[in-house]
Amino acid sequence: MSEKKENMPNEPGLDAEHWLQAYEQMVKIRTFEETANELYTSARMPGITHLYIGEEAIAVGICEALRQDDYITSTHRGHGHCLAKGAALDKMFAELLGKEAGYCRGKGGSMHIADQETGNLGANGIVGGSAGIATGAGMSIKLRGTDQVAVCFFGDGALGQGLLYESMNMAQLWKLPVIYVCENNQYGEYTHNSKAAAGSMVGRASGFGVHAQAIDGQDIRTVHATARLLIDRARKGGGPAFLVCNTYRFHGHHVGDIDRPYRTREEEAEWAKRDPLKLLEDWLAKSQHVEADVFQRIQQDVKTAVDEAVDFALDASFPNESEVDRHVYA
Amino acid sequence: MSEKKENMPNEPGLDAEHWLQAYEQMVKIRTFEETANELYTSARMPGITHLYIGEEAIAVGICEALRQDDYITSTHRGHGHCLAKGAALDKMFAELLGKEAGYCRGKGGSMHIADQETGNLGANGIVGGSAGIATGAGMSIKLRGTDQVAVCFFGDGALGQGLLYESMNMAQLWKLPVIYVCENNQYGEYTHNSKAAAGSMVGRASGFGVHAQAIDGQDIRTVHATARLLIDRARKGGGPAFLVCNTYRFHGHHVGDIDRPYRTREEEAEWAKRDPLKLLEDWLAKSQHVEADVFQRIQQDVKTAVDEAVDFALDASFPNESEVDRHVYA
């Protein structure tokens, strides 16, 4: 499976300021995830979690092209999507720690963060499980007659789930405004997608008549420009699209996956050269003449914010026992 | 959806005798189905059944290219597949009437006829439900190291079922000898496939890397020639294939679907011109100089056999009450 059509769409003509904002968002996710990892290794986080590090350009590149009232559905590797769509650090950490102040009052945890205020319909612990939900959001948009768009994030592993194809077929039949974003980080858990996905990823969607393309997921400018086009197209009634973003998760499948025997250190090193933060930094420095201290200041500000958020979450209280059987029914 | 690549593969060089045998098989299915319809309308058959009339060239064209030890999986519209693979008329009718002498001792009925002796792994009441089973048969063939082939028959409606795509992906990954035969009779129940299937039928399979083509399903010579090539390829380890056979069911969705308001009489008349039996008759008469009385004799012989089979089935006894809780477990 090798489909790196790295066609760069027309430069949307965004200025350095815009890209610095995107940069900050990526740094925020990176720092959030590093901190989550620390919380795990220092045994302060219950359970495990799946880090988004290495894939930040996708969530940010796409969500920066969305409005607040647009929808996303997310995955088990969902922190990046949530933050990029506008989630607050403190409530995110609080949720990871199972605190009442978390987005889901501690009931969801890392894998189920949802936030209707930012249009986040929820991370999902079932691989591919949100394909129908995103499509339903598209249906809802169509029926309500708004010009919102729904983005369905999923990993390359979700290409194994039949629901995805059922959903894309209906989205195309009814021209629903849904963008299916396949974050192709090469692996589903410990299996390379060459052993899991036959044929062509884009071909799978185009077979259903869905507009499909594959891009470099490490370059936020490519991601963002492509997303703008597809989202705009969907908003105007042009129907769904399928976007493969080729990427890599720099860490293990989850925080406990330390040894990574299923892939080589060389492969990791190759991909590390294409760190999405680094790529944007380089471009901003070279083409936009942004000074190094600007990046440092952003990193520091983010670090401060993340630290405050963690402190908040660590101090926050656990839900009351009486909470346990609330919210089973609305 | 219009993909009638009517490419005729190399003529396999079969003689008139072979085609007369195929003709007889088609007549057998036709007559069986007409009789089943009569049994229904005269209230002698419990429940309903789905007639294969109009689609005979597919089952016969393909099954004539199979060995007895090859496998098929079938559908709710399964009588044609069962007979083409070698099922006996009397046990078929007995099953339709719920008699103990039926293929499944009356437990399965029309929708669940299975016969391991002829490699028929069973008709299926779940649309698309046998895609996994056929693929598993392919896996079994591979693991046992035989050169059998498994054919999965399904209707265009089954293109809506995610399981089909999960199955084709694995068949292609592991080069399993499975031929997925989509009997595209244009409708799933009362809905035309233009309203149910976006994109391209062949494209859906080729997206998974599966060799895919669409052919005229009314012309048994095309069907058979194509099937020979694909089956041969699969037998030799060339992997799965996906074959769309464009066809039409001449009757309603089931025997009780008399009015057919969802389609026009004109459309039906158009397709009636392409009756697969008629097409083969014409070709045999014109190119092979087969006389009209040959066809008549075949029809009569079949009719006699069918009548005998029905009489047998009508006379046969119902299962004993004690049968009801046998065969829940092996």
Added chain:
Amino acid sequence: MSTLENGTRRSPAIHAPGEREITFGQAIREAIAEEMARDESIFLIGEDVAAAGSVFKVLVGLLDDFGPDRVIDSPISEAGIAGIGVGAAITGMRPIVDIMFGDFTTLVMDQLINQAAKTHYMSGGKLKVPMVLRTTLGASRRSAAQHSQSLHALFSHIPGLKVAMPATPYDAKGLMKSAIRDDNPVVVFEDKMLYQEKGPVPEAEYTLPLGQADVKRTGEDITIVATSSMVYVALEAADKLDSIGISAELIDPRTTNPLDTETLVQSAQKTSRALVLDEGYRQYGVTGEIASVIADGAFYYLDAPVKRIGAMNVPVPFSPAMEDLTIPSSDYVVETAKALCG
């Protein structure tokens, strides 16, 4: 229907003079049509629900009344349309997802169990899934093992879902309307053999609460709990029991989840004997739960063990000679009741 004077008996199919009588199928359609007219956020999606009005013809006319945007023929993609239902429900719509045969609900389990049922809870109460999944149950149509199951127990097991299984046109309309208005995913099981069953349904609008059992017949000697079409089997049995001097009280829970345990237990406490009748497989199903609830709650009142009658634990056979044996019959109910009262 729900309040009957003590001692009177009235079959759900028999109505007071002058009352309007419609079929179960019409009641379902009426409920959906009324609600769709009332609330624009409701839409219906399923296989052959629009142009064909569903294979059971229950929905004929809705397409004309509400148009193709709100009555939608889908591909044969049960999981997909269930997923669409969940996503649409979360984002402000009130979808009704039609799954043609209850047997095909096996294809929507993940969307129902892992998504619809858990979304409200997992989101800490933020998101909700006001969605109805309507489907069928019931054997005896000679449709064999994959078109005859009564799988409602599977859904009744799952917290976050509600499950309704109306027996009469009156209940069907009232429960369907409540299901549509409910802010939770509700699975409505309709016995396909009941669609032609007639019964009184007032012209005036009404709803029935989910979670309230209905005393379909009062009695003194034994409590028969029956669901869906088993209510009719139980009524027939009650008539026969009457003629031999056994007075049976018949309770229809109407929803298995929530379950009106109070009404069930009180009746059993009164009669001292109970029998539970349901068309699902007997093992690990609805009868087990209800019998346990009664055996526990009425323990000190019971004169005999609570008996359970369900579908035989076999796949439904095609042959008429066998199929009918798998479904509880009124004679078997009578036998069982007599043994309990004897």
Added chain:
Amino acid sequence: MSTLENGTRRSPAIHAPGEREITFGQAIREAIAEEMARDESIFLIGEDVAAAGSVFKVLVGLLDDFGPDRVIDSPISEAGIAGIGVGAAITGMRPIVDIMFGDFTTLVMDQLINQAAKTHYMSGGKLKVPMVLRTTLGASRRSAAQHSQSLHALFSHIPGLKVAMPATPYDAKGLMKSAIRDDNPVVVFEDKMLYQEKGPVPEAEYTLPLGQADVKRTGEDITIVATSSMVYVALEAADKLDSIGISAELIDPRTTNPLDTETLVQSAQKTSRALVLDEGYRQYGVTGEIASVIADGAFYYLDAPVKRIGAMNVPVPFSPAMEDLTIPSSDYVVETAKALCG
């Protein structure tokens, strides 16, 4: 394990001196490896079962021993691999299909319920489906609502399927071997919290019949029926009860289908009190069936109602502060037992 002298007690985790002790996970692996060595028609398929040896590391080594043709990493296609299992089983193989988390069995329902469970019956006994589906159950790993369910009741409801849920390494090995040899589809539920649990397992080959309960502890005053890891909760409770003079008999059905009703009923007849403990949702689940069987079969012997303890009827919450509340605790079992015996 299955025959214990009256009055003795022995925790399944405690073994006689000299006996070999291995973990539950090792027992599962050993069972599969032994059977695969014995019978070439057995193969294993699932997500990350080969190179990674499963996410719980239970299958490490099988790939080396049996090669990639017989230990197969699949795409993330639960329905697909279940279907492959059915098709391979019908055509002469004995597949073991691995579904990583029990929660994902919602995706294989159609293949299990409508295909695997019914094929033998629908074909009038001609085809058979000798297939094992192994998966997990159990909460308390802080994995939240979609990775913590115990959904074995759903499968126990379906005729044509068998369901095993071993509690000890000994049972795990013996039941897994029998499941693999069985000519029917068998679903084996393994509590993921038990994989590290150690217990005695003989070196010599053995199998355990499906459908035979095991008396894990004998007692006189109350029967506690417990499944899977609830056996350990029950043992702990039994110890505590012992210290206050209540002697509990602990019965592990080991398979819910077939269910060894005789052993259950006899024990309850002896003790006159019973309590059923299972980690599935309480409503419409395993406790309902077993409690009903006992309440019926031991009716005239019971001094108190049969009580049921299951998982709380809520989706499993993530927060540790809440999750543990949803799982039956030994203290709660003690309270309940005391109340029954009081």
